[in-house]
Amino acid sequence: MTATSATTAARATVYGYPRQGPNRELKKAVEGYWRGRVTLGALRQTAIDLRAATWRRLAGAGVHEVPTGDFSYYDHVLDTSVMVGAVPERHRAAVEADPLDGYFAMARGTQEVAPLEMTKWFDTNYHYLVPELGPDTVFTADSSRQVAHLGEALALGLTPRPVLVGPVTYLLLAKPAPGVPADFEPLSLLERLLPVYGEILADLRAAGAEWAQLDEPALVQDRSAAELDAAARAYRELGGLADRPRLLVASYFDRLGDALPVLAKSPVEGLALDFTGRAAVNVDALAAVGGLPGKRLVAGVVDGRNVWINDLGASLTTLGTLLGLAGRVDVAPSCSLLHVPLDARAERDLDGEVSRWLAFARQKTDEVVTLARGLSEGTAAIAGTLSANRADLASRAASSLTHDAAVRARATAVTEADSRRSQPYAERAAAQRARLGLPLLPTTTVGSFPQTPALRAARAELRAGRLDTEGYEERVRTEIRDVLAFQERAGIDVLVHGEPERNDMVQYFAERLTGYLATQHGWVQSYGTRYVRPPILAGDVSRPAPLTVRWTTYAQSLARRPVKGMLTGPVTMLAWSFVRDDQPLGDTARQVALALRDEVNELEAAGTSVIQVDEPALRETLPLRAADHGAYLAWATEAFRLSTSGVLPDTQIHTHMCYAEFGDVIQAIDDLDADVISLEAARSHMRVAHELAAHGYPREAGPGVYDIHSPRVPSVEEAAALLREGLGAIPPERLWVNPDCGLKTRGWPETRASLENLVAAARTVRRELPGSQG
Numbered sequence: 132m133t134a135t136s137a138t139t140a141a142r143a144t145v146y147g148y149p150r151q152g153p154n155r156e157l158k159k160a161v162e163g164y165w166r167g168r169v170t171l172g173a174l175r176q177t178a179i180d181l182r183a184a185t186w187r188r189l190a191g192a193g194v195h196e197v198p199t200g201d202f203s204y205y206d207h208v209l210d211t212s213v214m215v216g217a218v219p220e221r222h223r224a225a226v227e228a229d230p231l232d233g234y235f236a237m238a239r240g241t242q243e244v245a246p247l248e249m250t251k252w253f254d255t256n257y258h259y260l261v262p263e264l265g266p267d268t269v270f271t272a273d274s275s276r277q278v279a280h281l282g283e284a285l286a287l288g289l290t291p292r293p294v295l296v297g298p299v300t301y302l303l304l305a306k307p308a309p310g311v312p313a314d315f316e317p318l319s320l321l322e323r324l325l326p327v328y329g330e331i332l333a334d335l336r337a338a339g340a341e342w343a344q345l346d347e348p349a350l351v352q353d354r355s356a357a358e359l360d361a362a363a364r365a366y367r368e369l370g371g372l373a374d375r376p377r378l379l380v381a382s383y384f385d386r387l388g389d390a391l392p393v394l395a396k397s398p399v400e401g402l403a404l405d406f407t408g409r410a411a412v413n414v415d416a417l418a419a420v421g422g423l424p425g426k427r428l429v430a431g432v433v434d435g436r437n438v439w440i441n442d443l444g445a446s447l448t449t450l451g452t453l454l455g456l457a458g459r460v461d462v463a464p465s466c467s468l469l470h471v472p473l474d475a476r477a478e479r480d481l482d483g484e485v486s487r488w489l490a491f492a493r494q495k496t497d498e499v500v501t502l503a504r505g506l507s508e509g510t511a512a513i514a515g516t517l518s519a520n521r522a523d524l525a526s527r528a529a530s531s532l533t534h535d536a537a538v539r540a541r542a543t544a545v546t547e548a549d550s551r552r553s554q555p556y557a558e559r560a561a562a563q564r565a566r567l568g569l570p571l572l573p574t575t576t577v578g579s580f581p582q583t584p585a586l587r588a589a590r591a592e593l594r595a596g597r598l599d600t601e602g603y604e605e606r607v608r609t610e611i612r613d614v615l616a617f618q619e620r621a622g623i624d625v626l627v628h629g630e631p632e633r634n635d636m637v638q639y640f641a642e643r644l645t646g647y648l649a650t651q652h653g654w655v656q657s658y659g660t661r662y663v664r665p666p667i668l669a670g671d672v673s674r675p676a677p678l679t680v681r682w683t684t685y686a687q688s689l690a691r692r693p694v695k696g697m698l699t700g701p702v703t704m705l706a707w708s709f710v711r712d713d714q715p716l717g718d719t720a721r722q723v724a725l726a727l728r729d730e731v732n733e734l735e736a737a738g739t740s741v742i743q744v745d746e747p748a749l750r751e752t753l754p755l756r757a758a759d760h761g762a763y764l765a766w767a768t769e770a771f772r773l774s775t776s777g778v779l780p781d782t783q784i785h786t787h788m789c790y791a792e793f794g795d796v797i798q799a800i801d802d803l804d805a806d807v808i809s810l811e812a813a814r815s816h817m818r819v820a821h822e823l824a825a826h827g828y829p830r831e832a833g834p835g836v837y838d839i840h841s842p843r844v845p846s847v848e849e850a851a852a853l854l855r856e857g858l859g860a861i862p863p864e865r866l867w868v869n870p871d872c873g874l875k876t877r878g879w880p881e882t883r884a885s886l887e888n889l890v891a892a893a894r895t896v897r898r899e900l901p902g903s904q905g
């Protein structure tokens with residue numbers, strides 16, 4: 132590639148950066164403030180220092196425009212609600228009394244008022260607070276936070292670009308406020324919202340912003356003609372304002388599809404597009420609409436939500452193509468770097484070779500700077516970096532971690548029959564009934580029991596080396612004994628060991644499977660001050676030793692009734708990890724499935740008659756566009772069946788999902804061919820039972836009758852009423868009685884009382900069944 136003229140010099144930028152700071156300073160300051168241990172002034176100063184440090188680092192690395200306004204005390208969508216004055220009625224008094232305390236009340240609720248609902252930000256593991264809007268919503272502009280952050284960056288002598296959630300995405304992410312009819316469409320408020328955005332943009336211009344970025348990721352989802360028309364109106368109106376910064380409309384997480392021509396035609400000065408993974412087709416789509424002549428294109432060529440180094444050569448080729456398609460091309464990660472940890476270099480425990488394959492926020496920043504330089508000055512200017520990158524990519528491709536011949540041979544040899552149970556459900560059900568001898572409406576739980584402070588302390592002592600493995604395991608056995616004794620006393624039919632040995636349902640397995648890496652500092656924000664450290668699925672997956680067998684068999688040795696084996700399913704093992712990007716997800720899922728299959732079979736051989744494989748993530752990993760659902764669900768359901776189909780007909784396979792909205796995936800749930808499924812249902816009054824029935828779901832199901840998200844103890848009558856409701860949809864020989872989800876976040880007193888009531892409710896309703904002995 133030859134150097135391009137100075138007028139088209141490419142520059143590097145990013146849309147957002149991890150907020151927490153290198154030592155999670157933000158989490159500590161915010162939580163300290165909540166507890167009254169950190170003053171408002173100290174909290175503010177921590178935030179100012181963190182922002183300044185991030186901007187200085189970005190600018191120092193060679194980033195031209197630094198993002199401002201992306202920093203948040205809790206969540207950027209909540210910040211947007213504040214910015215446009217969309218404070219729910221129930222929080223108004225608190226916000227007026229003290230803006231920051233009111234803000235945290237909206238995020239977390241108080242004794243008196245419920246917080247905003249929280250849900251996933253597109254298909255990431257970040258959660259945002261859902262705006263609540265209604266026909267009476269009055270928007271008012273409050274640009275103070277954005278203007279303040281802009282000012283801080285300007286004062287440091289930097290070139291800031293404020294980043295805002297765009298008006299169309301903001302409305303599409305909102306839901307009707309409590310009391311507003313469910314069919315109210317927040318997007319109908321667009322005409323009211325745009326003038327408020329106009330005022331904010333004017334304020335930002337007045338405060339010195341040359342450019343402002345409006346994020347419209349909702350436009351990468353399937354959108355109706357009316358929604359696309361709303362986007363067209365929005366950017367016609369905002370673009371038509373005289374008093375504003377230049378506008379960069381950003382999209383990410385997928386391809387723009389029909390929204391691309393809409394945005395390309397709109398009177399804004401720039402578009403930022405994702406060109407990674409599923410969104411790579413944006414290159415051809417952009418060419419097809421004639422490019423962006425005279426406009427700025429920010430090219431997201433570095434995957435902003437995974438942890439792997441970029442193929443710089445391939446990105447330069449993409450960028451070279453894009454150069455002909457816009458007036459100016461800049462380089463960026465595909466989305467905000469919020470979704471990746473801060474610094475791969477901080478991981479000193481990782482193998483040196485492996486750590487060279489990893490790029491977290493800092494390294495991704497360096498990558499976009501390198502690419503911009505290569506694009507502007509020619510590849511010779513970055514020759515050293517390019518050759519090091521080629522070597523790292525080659526080392527990853529050739530490594531025995533990523534290429535285990537035995538694992539690959541086994542995955543290739545999988546046949547269709549391997550993912551089918553040997554007998555149809557009706558025959559299995561008869562065999563299981565004979566083996567298990569369960570009553571009608573059998574009672575069980577979803578797996579975990581309260582993780583007591585003593586148990587957490589034991590794990591911390593183990594990590595700190597103050598407790599040896601033997602001592603720790605003795606504590607785990609004690610927990611198992613207690614949990615079993617309680618369940619037997621309470622009269623539960625299918626028992627669990629309580630999962631006391633697990634810190635987390637993915638991490639526990641990741642630590643024991645070959646191919647997964649753990650990080651020391653790889654924190655990413657899940658929501659608010661909650662950060663998680665997802666494992667990295669880096670290589671071919673195998674199971675060097677049994678994962679759970681000894682705990683399950685120990686538990687079974689203490690109990691007469693069946694003890695369920697408990698595993699995390701292949702889709703969830705991928706969804707809550709960073710996954711490899713060098714092979715199709717389905718191939719990775721198949722490897723995990725085979726490792727789990729061995730565990731399932733070994734549990735069975737050890738005498739386990741009931742085995743549960745949890746897939747709470749099945750629905751959340753659903754691709755953003757419907758056209759991609761079929762391919763995803765095909766490999767996802769196949770992986771589940773592959774892990775569970777190696778057992779005999781009389782071994783009962785359970786699965787669990789913790790959500791009540793599964794309309795999109797109900798056929799996939801059926802395709803799992805699990806003998807029994809437990810689902811969340813208590814809050815929605817057994818709606819799932821009716822949905823399963825309407826679908827013709829042919830197997831056994833346990834819609835939850837105990838809402839474990841609340842410390843409230845359901846009464847016998849309440850649980851019995853839910854069961855009767857369930858019986859209106861599911862016949863008694865196929866209805867199970869269980870809570871909505873695992874109990875690990877609950878305390879013992881309410882768990883005990885709730886499960887006793889659940890068993891009493893099952894007994895009451897059994898007596899009402901026709902033919903019952905009373």
Ligand code: GLN
Binds near residue numbers: 577579788789873
């Ligand atoms: N078996 C797990 C538990 O009970 C399931 C958790 C989940 O679905 N998120 O904790």
Ligand code: ZN
Binds near residue numbers: 747787871873
């Ligand atoms: Zn659950």
